Amino acid sequence: MDKLPNELKQPLVELLLSVADDKFILGHRNADWTGLAPILEEDIAFSSLSQDEISHAIAIYQIAAGLVGSTADKLAYARKPDEYLCAELVELSDEFNWAIAVCRNFFCDHHDYLRLGRLAHSSYVPLAQLAGRLVAEEQIHVQHVDMLLKRLGHGDTESRERMQSALDRLAPLATGLLEPTQGIELLEAKGVYPRIEPAMFERWTEDLRHVAEASELKLQLQAPRAEAIGGRRGRHSDAFASLLDELTEVYRLEPEAAW
């Protein structure tokens, strides 16, 4: 379909915002490493990853903006904190702990890859065309983070311990990525967000475990509880408000400015 039936509009906008907000916030968090990453190659890599994520976010905001009569800039910068639908995992400050940064990207990139892969098969044509490009770019992220996990897992005792403790710390938060947005069943039923077999959680954990095992790391993930409510309903960590305050500071000075 080229035109979206009315009843699918609101559910799709929520799904798109959850995808774009994850990317937008993760992109900002990763950009903190520009100039500070432990080696030059990773400095370049993280800067490039950030650019990718923020570019992806803009493209997805544009589709959402078209559906609600807004603009990508307004969606990115002019919503209230509880209108953002990102998962708590992307909000967290990594406190310049490299293991946390790498493991966060590990959870997020694998999840994003599957999510975009599903969207690439969407029955809503404009979205499928965009997602088909995004998933190809995201594949490079997945390959990169898998390489980092393996290298650090096989590094020395210290690097393995740091990675293990980062994985253990983030795992409970990571499942929040899978919290459904409202009305997602409708999108699945109409093929706008095609179902995946095996289902998302199984597929994602299988991918993650495969890489963790090859990295001599252990991974324990509990399936998300259906009643757990968090980022996808606009409920965020304390860190989020200050992050948002910081990243919208320039926009708020002159919202109508043309850049």
Place this chain on the structure above:
Amino acid sequence: MVTQDDILNTLRTIDDPEMPISIVDLGLVEKIELQPSSPACMDVRVKILPTFVGCTALPMIENEIRRCVSALPGVTSVEVQSTYSPPWSVDRITPSGRESLRRYGVTVPEAGEENVGQPPSCPFCGSATVRQESAFGPTRCRMIWYCESCRHPFEHLKRLATTGLIDLSLQRLPETR
């Protein structure tokens, strides 16, 4: 009367803002459409394919297309549309485009699925003894490689997969009605 060839020749004069290669050689131009607006004049629509999603060079390229094409006699209006279908790929870069990038120190993956994953040869000395330094580089579409023979770093364009990404053995796709 302005023709498709006139437009195409004008587009050949527009270079990518970041590399010495015309947007035509880079394979960005997908389609040129002409609609008569009056007996002697045309409305022009140019369809282009972005390389990477949200590439920051794209708005500059769109502006250049509008500026150069609207300066042609017999052109009433110019519309530039970007589309992801078909997806842009390095395979669209012409042989002369590849050669001008090589002289600049940027290599392009060989065209064709059978060459996926093949390492480049050094753009400076031609050596095959090269290694990838980083999957990332100075722009989103490039990676950093290094030649062990002449000890020059060089850049290699990323090839994005166009097929077989998620084994859509997402098996049971729901019916779309």
